[in-house]
Amino acid sequence: MVIRSVRRERRLRTAAVALAAAALLAGCVDDDGDSSGSRAINVLMVDNPQMLEVRKLAAKHFTEETGIEVNFTVLSENEVREEISRHFASPAGPYDVATISNYEVPFYAKNKWLLPLDERAARDEEFDQDDILAPMRKSLTADDGRLYGEPFYGESSFLMYRKDVFAAQGLSMPARPTWKQVADLAAETDGTQPGMKGICLRGQPGWGEVIAPLTTVVNTFGGTWFTKDWKARLTSPAFESATGFYVDLVRKHGQSDAAESGYAECLKDFGKGKTAMWYDSTAAAGSLEAPGSLVRGKIGYAPAPVEKTDHSGWLYTWAWGVRKSSTRPDDAWEFISWASGKEYQRLVGRTSGWANVPAGTRASTYTNPDYRAAAAAFAEATRKSISSADPRNPGVQPRPAIGIQFVGIPEFSDLGTKVSNEISNAIAGAESVEEALRTSQSFAERVAEEYRER
Incomplete structure (x- = not known):
């Protein structure tokens, strides 16, 4: 029997980064802009139960496996939006990753506040970008065709x-x-x-x-x-x-x-x-x-x-976005890959029950027998609602901006x-x-x- 160990792969990546750290101490900087120092990222996120679960699980199930410490700042929805608009616009903002919604993506991307994620997602086979429900991918893709967020939770x-x-x-x-x-x-x-x-x-x-x-x-x-x-x-x-x-x-x-x-x-x-x-x-x-x-x-x-x-x-998602000027883009992606990944959903299912899994983002969630059993009454109806949503053409005429229940402008x-x-x-x-x-x-x-x- 062949077992693919996610933890082993991450330990190998951690070892590789440790070798790179020696070079960084000598004054080197990698091509993606990661400069040396302790491996830590700052994450700003909205205050809701599913996000708090991320914070609870991160130390044991992410930091121990990757060596990346995560400093969380948790604020209300209005406060999060205000904080992001203030600090993501700054080249020296304190946050690497923040929870953003599909409402903000079009104009945050146009303002060049966000780092495109499509290339990293394509390279990360384990993340499986194709498993993300198509309406979610579209809603987090700006007019330039680049992907600027990965969904954590979604709804219709x-x-x-x-x-x-x-x-x-x-x-x-x-x-x-x-x-x-x-x-x-x-x-x-x-x-x-x-x-x-x-x-x-x-x-x-x-x-x-x-x-x-x-x-x-x-x-x-x-x-x-x-x-x-x-x-x-x-x-x-x-x-x-x-x-x-x-x-x-x-x-x-x-x-x-x-x-x-x-x-x-x-x-x-x-x-x-x-x-x-x-x-x-x-x-x-x-x-x-x-x-x-x-x-x-x-x-x-x-x-x-x-x-x-x-x-x-309608279509709505809380997603992870990376500040364009973050000095830890690879570590930021590593966190997103974990927090929006299949393994994270399985982890929540094991530790908190499958009904608490942040759903609405991945096709595989709705084929998982454990989730389907826990959410039997509404899982298929939810999947169909999300899959049929079209954020770019929600009506009978062309629109000037993306959005179903909102107009995607600031x-x-x-x-x-x-x-x-x-x-x-x-x-x-x-x-x-x-x-x-x-x-x-x-x-x-x-x-x-x-x-x-x-």
């Missing part, structure tokens, strides 16, 4: 529904539901159990809250934020129709206090049996199917509803937040959809004008 969106509630009412979920069918089902299930509403949809302000699901509805209704030549289209018939539909649906059959409900609130309501359906992130399924969940085993999973497109699920975080406030006001009944979109159009026009002038 789908429709979750209570199978038992549907059965009791003699209802069935279509294999590929349309939004109009979903609205009819929401009306049918609204009030079927005490305190139960037909559907939960995000209404809370924020470009990552209400704007995320709403934009997928806009896309499949035939709308877009901007045309390819940077004309704002928030008052177009398609955008107005989609927004009016979304607001009307959540006002008629959605959760109470919808204008203040985001992902966390909908997760809580659906998990407590207060809504019959919920359209949101595929990541929610892990919590809903966890031991102790009141709805475990009662949920069905359907594709993101559509109208004019074949698919409409101004969108501010623009999306401003527009979200208007949409939330419409959901709360403080203004009409038409009024909300007229105001939003003026915000979008200012952004569009800047890009047309460029």
Whole structure:
């Protein structure tokens, strides 16, 4: 029996680096810019449970095997983005690696803040770049065709529904539901159990809250934020129709206090049996199917509803990127290769359970019998949702920037937040959809004008 030992290979690489270190002490620097000193890298990452697992496992399972120490800085999502924009722009920034999302990649790459990773990924056969799901690869590839990130965790969106509630009412979920069918089902299930509403949809302000699901509805209704030549289209018939539909649906059959409900609130309501359906992130399924969940085993999973497109699920990933001016690019890649690699997923499966594996990034995850057993209820639905997402062509017309539930430009975080406030006001009944979109159009026009002038 032949056994390929990952640890042995890494020890050999460590020995080779030790020999190189002697040359570095004599004043030599390798071609990739790694200069000598202790082998340590600084990693900035977002504060969530799966990332904290990386920090917990790194010392024993990465540093001991490679000799590379990892200094972690963990911050909230907003703080991480602010810290990256400050330090990745600096040639002397303190971080080598940071968690970035597919939202930032296009303009971080254009600003030359990130190191291209495609050549290193191609050389690292063990990493198996071809195993990364194609939509994830595309979302982390900039317009220059270079790869600038490796995904750690990924998600799309789908429709979750209570199978038992549907059965009791003699209802069935279509294999590929349309939004109009979903609205009819929401009306049918609204009030079927005490305190139960037909559907939960995000209404809370924020470009990552209400704007995320709403934009997928806009896309499949035939709308877009901007045309390819940077004309704002928030008052177009398609955008107005989609927004009016979304607001009307959540006002008629959605959760109470919808204008203040985001992902966390909908997760809580659906998990407590207060809504019959919920359209949101595929990541929610892990919590809903966890031991102790009141709805475990009662949920069905359907594709993101559509109208004019074949698919409409969003795409999001927390990924690893390397600062362009890092002096430890090889060690940085070694860390990424471990943290986003197949062996890391197996390690988490063994130590924390397969349901906790950071999924949504690799095809092999969804053929692994251990993972499929632990995530049987939602694994295949999640894989299909991610695999069908197209971040470059999410609608019916060409777009000026990559993105499904966002527009991949730095101004969108501010623009999306401003527009979200208007949409939330419409959901709360403080203004009409038409009024909300007229105001939003003026915000979008200012952004569009800047890009047309460029």
